[in-house]
Amino acid sequence: MKIERVTESLSLKRDLDSGTEQQRQAVLEILANVKKQGDEALLAYTEKFDGVKLASLKVSPEEIAAAYEVIDEELVCYIREARDNIYNYHRRQVRQSWITTETDGTILGQKITPLDAVGVYVPGGTAAYPSSVLMNVIPAQVAGVGRIAMVSPPGKDGKLPAGVLVAANECGVKEIYKVGGAQAIGALAYGTETIPRVDKITGPGNIYVALAKREVFGDVDIDMIAGPSEIVVLADGEANPAYIAADLLSQAEHDMRASSVLVTPSLELAERVAVEVEKQLATLPRKEIAAQSIRDYGAIYVTETMDQAIAAVNELAPEHLEIMTTDPMSIIGQIRHAGAIFLGENSSEPIGDYFAGPNHVLPTNGTARFSSPLNVDDFVKKSSIISYSKKAVLANGHKIAALARLEGLEAHARAVEERLKS
Numbered sequence: 001m002k003i004e005r006v007t008e009s010l011s012l013k014r015d016l017d018s019g020t021e022q023q024r025q026a027v028l029e030i031l032a033n034v035k036k037q038g039d040e041a042l043l044a045y046t047e048k049f050d051g052v053k054l055a056s057l058k059v060s061p062e063e064i065a066a067a068y069e070v071i072d073e074e075l076v077c078y079i080r081e082a083r084d085n086i087y088n089y090h091r092r093q094v095r096q097s098w099i100t101t102e103t104d105g106t107i108l109g110q111k112i113t114p115l116d117a118v119g120v121y122v123p124g125g126t127a128a129y130p131s132s133v134l135m136n137v138i139p140a141q142v143a144g145v146g147r148i149a150m151v152s153p154p155g156k157d158g159k160l161p162a163g164v165l166v167a168a169n170e171c172g173v174k175e176i177y178k179v180g181g182a183q184a185i186g187a188l189a190y191g192t193e194t195i196p197r198v199d200k201i202t203g204p205g206n207i208y209v210a211l212a213k214r215e216v217f218g219d220v221d222i223d224m225i226a227g228p229s230e231i232v233v234l235a236d237g238e239a240n241p242a243y244i245a246a247d248l249l250s251q252a253e254h255d256m257r258a259s260s261v262l263v264t265p266s267l268e269l270a271e272r273v274a275v276e277v278e279k280q281l282a283t284l285p286r287k288e289i290a291a292q293s294i295r296d297y298g299a300i301y302v303t304e305t306m307d308q309a310i311a312a313v314n315e316l317a318p319e320h321l322e323i324m325t326t327d328p329m330s331i332i333g334q335i336r337h338a339g340a341i342f343l344g345e346n347s348s349e350p351i352g353d354y355f356a357g358p359n360h361v362l363p364t365n366g367t368a369r370f371s372s373p374l375n376v377d378d379f380v381k382k383s384s385i386i387s388y389s390k391k392a393v394l395a396n397g398h399k400i401a402a403l404a405r406l407e408g409l410e411a412h413a414r415a416v417e418e419r420l421k422s
């Protein structure tokens with residue numbers, strides 16, 4: 001990895017992939033056809049893009065039973081343990097509706113209502129992501145969402161990966177459909193004969209999925225457009241170079257456009273990490289992807305001081321931040337922008353991807369400056385509650401009428417003044 005000395009501001013080498021004109025046109029056409037032709041279009045696109053002619057889009061109980069034949073019993077137990085950790089973490093995010101009563105009888109409040117129906121996209125294509133099933137479905141369930149429909153593209157054998165089916169079943173998902181890409185997003189947004197429409201779509205996916213989510217936003221809500229994975233490690237000279245290299249590579253193997261960065265005031269550590277990355281890279285099964293990601297989007301930045309290193313981290317606003325210093329707790333207060341913060345040398349990023357409990361769907365591309373990990377709030381909406389007593393309206397009606405007239409809205413003013421007459 002290239003070592004660069006840093007004295008000024010930084011930004012991650014990001015690829016804000018907005019797709020080619022051809023991809024955008026393809027997505028618009030797919031969405032229009034799904035809207036018009038429903039299931040027929042879904043089946044045709046599945047044949048075209050996933051290479052399989054399906055008899056039915058919906059996953060059957062027999063397919064779920066067959067998935068359990070393939071997945072080791074011990075692994076099913078680990079999926080359950082991860083599920084429970086994620087559930088317990090997200091339970092703490094639940095907010096209650098609230099109501100206050102003033103002495104004049106005014107009642108104000110906020111009613112929290114779970115969304116009626118949510119669609120969860122689970123990427124297929126090049127890899128299977130049972131962990132993404134848990135991370136999207138569980139916060140929706142904790143929020144109390146009425147209906148959860150999961151979509152994922154089938155393999156050439158017409159099946160979904162066994163791990164994905166087991167994870168969904170362990171969460172109690174009842175609606176699972178074998179359809180991916182922009183056509184799946186269209187089905188969730190507009191509805192088809194088999195797939196009733198939803199109110200919100202969550203979950204990561206490739207450029208076709210991302211473009212389709214952007215396009216249907218407004219007809220339905222979406223969570224975010226998650227870009228390629230990012231990790232920044234902030235370390236002092238005492239940190240373990242082998243741990244750092246391993247964690248950088250853990251995200252590099254995701255995607256050729258993933259970004260893995262070390263920021264440190266120690267040149268010695270920087271040099272040792274660069275050597276370790278090369279050594280560990282050579283033995284990885286996905287070494288082509290990881291090597292390209294490290295080459296094009298990886299970096300080691302050496303600062304003059306730890307304060308500069310911390311400032312650099314805030315500039316980068318990474319999806320994942322690992323703090324590997326002798327006292328990480330003393331630094332956390334200075335971190336302003338990061339999707340997930342991992343403290344200390346034992347807290348390797350994949351612990352968060354799979355098991356600890358916090359969500360692994362996180363803001364990327366610098367959006368950690370203003371947005372948060374996927375969470376229970378993403379699956380509820382809030383309604384304001386207002387109840388004025390006669391006493392309150394008599395005391396305040398003239399103020400409200402005056403404010404309305406300030407905006408030239410006479411009917412607003414008179415509506416309130418009607419209450420002042422008797």
Ligand SMILES: NC(=O)c1ccc[n+]([C@@H]2O[C@H](COP(=O)([O-])OP(=O)(O)OC[C@H]3O[C@@H](n4cnc5c(N)ncnc54)[C@H](O)[C@@H]3O)[C@@H](O)[C@H]2O)c1
Nearest residue numbers: 049123124125126127153180181204205206208226255361
């Ligand atoms: N941020 C996260 O939490 C997270 C987690 C898991 C995966 N991911 C990301 O999700 C992405 C998964 O991508 P993927 O491709 O493997 O799976 P995918 O499910 O997103 O996309 C596969 C679908 O793309 C469509 N498609 C492919 N080529 C097409 C074409 N030429 N025209 C129209 N549609 C086409 C097909 O319908 C296919 O079913 C990766 O970028 C991965 O990094 C992110």
Ligand SMILES: N[C@H](CO)Cc1c[nH]c[nH+]1
Nearest residue numbers: 129131132229230353360
């Ligand atoms: N690190 C990814 C999010 O950036 C999530 C993931 C899924 N599986 C493994 N990792």
Ligand SMILES: [Zn+2]
Nearest residue numbers: 250251254353
């Ligand atoms: Zn990961």
